[in-house]
Amino acid sequence: MAISEQASADLRLACIQFQPAIGRLDDNLKSMERLIRQAAGLGATVVVLPELADSGYVFDSQEELAAIAAPIPAGRSAMLLCSLAYELGMHIVSGLAERDGDRFFNAAMLCGPSGPIGTYRKLHLWNREKLYFQPGNLGLPVFDTAIGRIGVAICYDGWFPETYRQLALQGAELVCVPTNWVPMPGQGHHLEPMANILHKAAAHSNGIYIACADRVGTERGQPFVGRSLIVGPTGWPIAGPASEQDEEILIATIRLGDVARSRALSERNDAIGDRRTDVYG
Amino acid sequence: MAISEQASADLRLACIQFQPAIGRLDDNLKSMERLIRQAAGLGATVVVLPELADSGYVFDSQEELAAIAAPIPAGRSAMLLCSLAYELGMHIVSGLAERDGDRFFNAAMLCGPSGPIGTYRKLHLWNREKLYFQPGNLGLPVFDTAIGRIGVAICYDGWFPETYRQLALQGAELVCVPTNWVPMPGQGHHLEPMANILHKAAAHSNGIYIACADRVGTERGQPFVGRSLIVGPTGWPIAGPASEQDEEILIATIRLGDVARSRALSERNDAIGDRRTDVYG
Numbered sequence: 001m002a003i004s005e006q007a008s009a010d011l012r013l014a015c016i017q018f019q020p021a022i023g024r025l026d027d028n029l030k031s032m033e034r035l036i037r038q039a040a041g042l043g044a045t046v047v048v049l050p051e052l053a054d055s056g057y058v059f060d061s062q063e064e065l066a067a068i069a070a071p072i073p074a075g076r077s078a079m080l081l082c083s084l085a086y087e088l089g090m091h092i093v094s095g096l097a098e099r100d101g102d103r104f105f106n107a108a109m110l111c112g113p114s115g116p117i118g119t120y121r122k123l124h125l126w127n128r129e130k131l132y133f134q135p136g137n138l139g140l141p142v143f144d145t146a147i148g149r150i151g152v153a154i155c156y157d158g159w160f161p162e163t164y165r166q167l168a169l170q171g172a173e174l175v176c177v178p179t180n181w182v183p184m185p186g187q188g189h190h191l192e193p194m195a196n197i198l199h200k201a202a203a204h205s206n207g208i209y210i211a212c213a214d215r216v217g218t219e220r221g222q223p224f225v226g227r228s229l230i231v232g233p234t235g236w237p238i239a240g241p242a243s244e245q246d247e248e249i250l251i252a253t254i255r256l257g258d259v260a261r262s263r264a265l266s267e268r269n270d271a272i273g274d275r276r277t278d279v280y281g
Numbered sequence: 282m283a284i285s286e287q288a289s290a291d292l293r294l295a296c297i298q299f300q301p302a303i304g305r306l307d308d309n310l311k312s313m314e315r316l317i318r319q320a321a322g323l324g325a326t327v328v329v330l331p332e333l334a335d336s337g338y339v340f341d342s343q344e345e346l347a348a349i350a351a352p353i354p355a356g357r358s359a360m361l362l363c364s365l366a367y368e369l370g371m372h373i374v375s376g377l378a379e380r381d382g383d384r385f386f387n388a389a390m391l392c393g394p395s396g397p398i399g400t401y402r403k404l405h406l407w408n409r410e411k412l413y414f415q416p417g418n419l420g421l422p423v424f425d426t427a428i429g430r431i432g433v434a435i436c437y438d439g440w441f442p443e444t445y446r447q448l449a450l451q452g453a454e455l456v457c458v459p460t461n462w463v464p465m466p467g468q469g470h471h472l473e474p475m476a477n478i479l480h481k482a483a484a485h486s487n488g489i490y491i492a493c494a495d496r497v498g499t500e501r502g503q504p505f506v507g508r509s510l511i512v513g514p515t516g517w518p519i520a521g522p523a524s525e526q527d528e529e530i531l532i533a534t535i536r537l538g539d540v541a542r543s544r545a546l547s548e549r550n551d552a553i554g555d556r557r558t559d560v561y562g
Contacts (some may be wrong), residue, residue, distance in 0.1 A: 123557045127547040139560050159552065161442030161486055162561040184485070185546060186515030194485055194516050201482035204465070204475055205442055234467025235475050265466060266408040271440060276404045279420050280443040281562060 011147055013174075013209075014044035015250040017228040017242045019217035022056030025068050029054060029080055032094065036081075039249050040088040046147065048213040051095035051122075051154050051178040052106060058128075058220040062104075065132050069099035072109045073116035082111045089113045091145060093152060095178030106133045108152045108178050110143055118143045120152035124160060126182075142170040148256040155179040158198055158212075161205070168206035168272065173256040177212040181225045193225045196241055204235025207263035207271050209254050216245050230254075233262035292428055294455075294490075295325035296531040298509040298523045300498035303337030306349050310335060310361055313375065317362075320530050321369040327428065329494040332376035332403075332435050332459040333387060339409075339501040343385075346413050350380035353390045354397035363392045370394045372428060376435060376459030387414045389433045389459050391424055399424045401433035405441060407463075423451040429537040436460040439479055439493075442486070449487035449553065454537040458493040462506045474506045477522055485516025488544035488552050490535050497526050511535075514543035 016035045020028045032053055039047045051057070054077040055068040072078045077096050085092045091112045098107035098121070106122040106129055121136030122129075140163065142151045151172035157163045158177060167175050181195040195212070203210045209232060216226040230239040230252040239252035263271040297316045301309045313334055320328045332338070335358040336349040353359045358377050366373045372393045379388035379402070387403040387410055402417030403410075421444065423432045432453035438444045439458060448456050458480070465475040476493070484491045490513060497507040511520040511533040520533035544552040 123560060124555050127549045130549050135557075156550070156555075159486060159546070160556060161446065161482075162556065165442060166561045184515070185543070186513070186517055188517070194481075197478055197516065198482045198485065200475075201442075201479045204479065205440060232467070234465070235478065236467055236469070262466070265440070268408045268411050269437070274405050274437075275441060275443065276416070279404060280447045 011046055011254050011256070012043045013046040013211055013230060013252050013254050014039035014042065015048045015211050015213035015228045015230055015240070016050070017214055017216055017226060017248045017250070018050065019247065020050065020053050020056045020215060022058055022219050023064055023068065024056070025054055028056070029077060033080065033084060035249065036084050036088070036092065040090060042249065042251055044251060045089065046091045047093070048176045048211045049092070049094035049178060050213050050215040051180040052097055053095050053178065055097035056219060057180045057215070058222050059132050062132055065097060065104055066099070069097035069104050071100065072096060072098050072107060072119045073111065078109050078116065081109060082116055085111045086113055091147060093176040093178060095154060103134045104132060105136060106154060108154055110150060110152060112145060117145060120154070122154040122157060123163070124156045126156040140166045140170070142167055142172045148173045151175040153177050155181060158195065158202065161202060164202040164206050164208065164210070168208050172208060173259045174209040174211065174254065177210060179212050179214045181214050181227070182222060183225055193227050195225065196227055196229050199229060199231050200235045200237070203231040203233060205271060207233045207259055209233055209256070209259070216247065233259050292327055292535050292537070293324045294327040294492055294511060294533050294535050295320035295323065296329045296492050296494040296509045296511055296521070298495055298497060298507060298529045298531070299331065300528065301331065301334050301337045301496055303339055303500050304345055304349065305337070306335055309337070310358060314361065314365060316530065317365050317369070317373065321371060323530065323532050325532060326370065327372045328374070329457045329492045330373070330375035330459060331494050331496040332461040333378055334376050334459065336378035337500060338461045338496070339503050340413055343413055346378060346385055347380070350378035350385050352381065353377060353379050353388060353400045354392070359390050359397065362390060363397055366392045367394055372426060374433060374457035374459065384415045385413060386417060387435060389435055391431060391433060393426060398426060401435070403435040403438060404444070405437045407437040421447045421451070423448055423453045429454045432456040434458050436462060439476065439483065442483060445483040445487050445489065445491070449489050453489060454540045455490040455492065455535065458491060460493055460495045462495050462508070463503060464506055474508050476506065477508055477510050480510060480512050481516045481518070484512040484514060486552060488514045488540055490514055490537070490540070497528065514540050
């Protein structure tokens with residue numbers, strides 16, 4: 001029957017918003033495992049966690065980062081996520097502090113029930129990240145998984161419309177965004193974070209799902225804005241925004257088949273096909 | 282004194298939201314002149330009018346368009362705007378139906394107190410426009426005027442982040458957007474038009490002013506959304522959104538010097554300079 005067939009192709013996606021603690025790997029892994037299990041209990045088969053979920057964000061020194069950062073997928077955080085993905089039959093995307101020899105990356109790992117699938121390294125580093133991390137050197141990969149074509153972006157990557165455009169042009173249907181959003185200049189009393197606006201625009205312009213899992217809390221004086229968000233391919237939120245301050249799990253049902261349909265903005269228009277590549281490459 | 286110097290560099294910008302009538306050139310030119318004079322009375326020295334302000338939008342036939350479309354700047358609409366710009370000491374940007382030999386363009390003219398400055402032809406045609414107009418063939422020019430560097434985009438051009446990026450990379454400080462926004466698929470009961478979201482995102486990502494003058498009313502069954510908007514270079518509205526249905530003049534004071542400052546998103550970040558051109562060209 002058509003309805004049940006469509007239902008069986010749906011995915012239950014969760015964005016986990018929580019507060020990692022700087023430098024406390026054990027505590028962070030415990031929080032991540034607890035929340036991933038909770039998302040599984042809510043029926044989620046795809047889970048997104050924040051940027052640098054295992055390490056916290058506001059490092060005081062390179063040594064503090066080095067004490068936690070580990071290889072992907074051979075490090076402790078990555079192995080825990082892979083084992084949970086296997087046990088729970090899930091796909092998991094999480095921001096992690098990555099060490100590769102003597103270099104460090106603000107990275108994200110995608111793993112599934114069959115093991116690690118890929119790594120993304122943040123291309124656009126924000127502020128003091130430039131002191132501790134190397135800029136990403138793996139481009140903007142799109143991973144062809146059993147559940148669909150998945151891209152990854154991290155926080156400030158989303159300030160560059162090129163990020164989502166490149167991922168969409170490479171066939172991404174869902175972009176998972178581990179993030180640690182901070183307040184933007186000029187936001188003042190406005191309630192909606194610019195990050196939410198940017199991701200509604202990017203999802204609409206590209207006709208893709210975007211799932212943003214933010215952190216909350218204030219760390220060494222740096223506040224984070226929360227407001228995790230799952231946006232559908234028409235650009236409207238399908239879950240969230242979450243609260244500014246609370247631990248929270250957002251859940252949405254996504255249908256990757258809607259991606260192609262959403263680009264047909266009118267009888268004669270296609271949001272991707274109408275690009276004037278003769279003018280702007 | 283520094284304060285008065287800065288004040289003297291400020292511009293008063295107006296976006297005129299009104300309802301053109303399809304096929305009624307005389308009436309439309311009268312409305313445009315009345316509203317431009319009203320904006321001048323409010324102190325505006327830069328004025329933006331909607332897309333196809335002189336012709337209306339929902340054509341039934343090529344002949345209907347041909348009866349109004351005229352050369353720029355030699356046609357009647359363009360000459361009226363140039364004479365008003367001279368008389369009132371203004372810069373004016375207006376959408377106009379342009380004829381160039383046997384071809385028709387959904388165009389916009391920029392003129393100043395010293396005469397015509399330039400023409401832009403809409404690059405991305407929406408729906409039935411494809412039946413009547415040629416796609417723009419003048420690229421994305423940025424006009425270096427006495428009051429600053431001005432780019433122009435028209436309506437659906439704004440659905441492509443490349444449009445604003447290209448204009449910003451060419452030094453545009455202010456992009457004027459004559460538009461005829463229509464409801465987007467999926468908008469449903471959501472109150473904020475996607476067009477407003479897209480332009481807040483584009484202004485923030487590029488650190489530019491964007492001034493959108495929309496039309497109102499329903500024409501031959503096609504509703505327009507109003508909600509004209511002037512966005513500052515941090516991405517937040519500095520005037521509007523206007524109402525959904527009413528004739529209205531939005532006024533904002535803009536300081537083009539804020540453009541460079543707005544791109545310094547943090548001590549170590551620049552919204553344009555941080556682009557990873559090695560990854561996405």
